[in-house]
Amino acid sequence: MKTNISSALLLSLFCSFAYAENYDAIVSPAFSSQDESAHHYSKITQAIAAAQAAGREHYTIYVKDGVYNEKFEIKVPGVQLIGQDRDKTIIEYNSASGMKRPDGKKWGTSGSYVLRVSADNVTLKNLTVRNSFNYPANDAKPQSDPTKIRSSQAVALEVNKNANHVKVEQVVMDGYQDTVLVKAGSTTYFKDCVVKGNVDFIFGGGTAVFDHCNVIARNRAAGYIPMGYITAPSTDVHTPYGLVFINSRIEKEAGVPKDSYGLGRPWHPTRTFKDGRYADPEAIGATLYVNCYLGDHLFGWDKMSGWTKDHEVQWFYPDKDARFFGYHNYGPGAKNMSDGHKLPDHQGKQITIAHVLGGQWYK
Template sequence: MSELIKEEDEPDKNIQANAVVAADGTVDFTTVQAAINAAPNNRKTYFYIYIKKGAYKEVITISKNKDYIYLYGEDAAYTILIFDNYAKRLRPDGSEFGTSGSASFFANGDFFVAENLTFENTAGIDAGQALAINIGGARSSFRNCRFLGHQDTWYAGNGTFQYLRDCFIEGSVDFIFGGSTAFFDECHMQSTRNGYITAASTPENQLYGYVFQKCKIIAYPTVAEGSVYLGRPWRPHAKVVFLQPNLGKHIRKEGWHNWGNAANETTAFYAEYNSTGEGASPSTRVAWSRQLTTEQATSFTYEKVIGSQHPGFIEDDITITPK
């Protein structure tokens, strides 16, 4: 599943998209949802959707019967999937959307891949919980994608697997959360104010939670020095590991928070390995976190954490092109 995708019958050619989306009406689909709906159900091969530059304001859902959807944006910074729901907002029937229901994008199909896209929730910094993406599909991969929001930006459910390469995630409070196994490979995480980067809810019997490899942890210039925690446990057995991160000065010296419950200190697994940057401070971290040895860090490699559990990307010398 982790091997790169290449068309065997046309090894030296680009992949022509099955569907193309453009907001200006110059192609068959003006909304991303319509293009997804056009994909046959229960596929076993990829349905490639090329999305041209534009801001697509719609709540988008990839349903459980829509496996093997591959979304490919023209430009990550200018191909934006956007909405502004939030947890306390009322639906037409008077009920609240709730945290999980507030997402701009719902990825429930298996073997989902996205490249060169921005997933954004614009509800605002004071809106409370407002997801940019809710991932329920078993396996998914993201390359060169941006996830923008504030509280609870990026969520993935228990028992799911995600691989993120060269991605950017922005938020304030618990902006990477949930119970999945996720490997963040050379990504950027940016805090928009004081708060917490992660709020893992790793199930007790799950071997891995979040692993961040060579990621850069940054913040808005307005975020105060020493005001952001690396994480707090949404559930007692949260697992989060930072391998060779570059940490900005906004990271608190103690590093981790117990969510106001000392019992979590005996069950959560929080660790770092060879942290650098102004926010690196191994000697001042909370006593119940870990500084891994080189040997211990080998237990959290890409191959061991996620290698066979996520769908692959198209090869670097191939692109998906519009019809």
């Protein structure tokens, strides 16, 4: 009996060492301060700091199952953040645009992220990123309620400006308004992911491919029609591709009615120019759906407002102020893709992942 126990212990120790050698750092909520070392941490932010200190070309962090109440930015190129189980390895934080930061200032939309990627060649895999701001409860409050958050944008994942070759695989991005933000100059590949949200919940000026992803429109308090919009791109007119969905499913939660969501609307962000501050005229947003299932909640494209130099409302329309197209889509919502927004074969056939992302770095 003693021999068997000893053998089992040795096998366990051997497996632990071999397991640890596969990763540069391991994070677990079960680790105590006594466990923390050059390889073991109780917080993801500690492992990110270790990656920065190491200065390596590649640094792999393995995150064990658990709920990590952390808000952080990855500034180190070549970091791989890999979860144990997509639905059980959860990074979450409660931060909305109109909420106050510890210093008393408001987060703002861009600052409301849970996880921000600000470096090249970063990989996120097999985990959930959730903004836990209680949008439904806030949404249900009357306008007269002083506790109602007026700016309810709450980003889960943000890919920062000019962060290139970012890979997001088997990741759930869970939020409501503005769930995923990809900023101008960035390139991101989303593979086998789930994105949940309602208002403009995939947005920004970056180039991103969503390959075999499930995009889920969430239910909302009664009385809101449209309930929301899948995309709000602000792609620069000189950038050929913006938000591209390939072989994906644009679905809905239970209770979401027919014809209640727009495929996208053109976001012209307010910027400061030499002659004043107004909606960017060169943000000719681009969204493209290729070989996608479109659910019955999708009514087509929609308009979006911005501001003129004289602080007056200006409307931007999908037919002339955006690049909104589809190719070979199917499902009940596909019928609402008007002919003027369908790519001809000679253009549709060239829409491959490598073509959009500018190479095969995503493999």
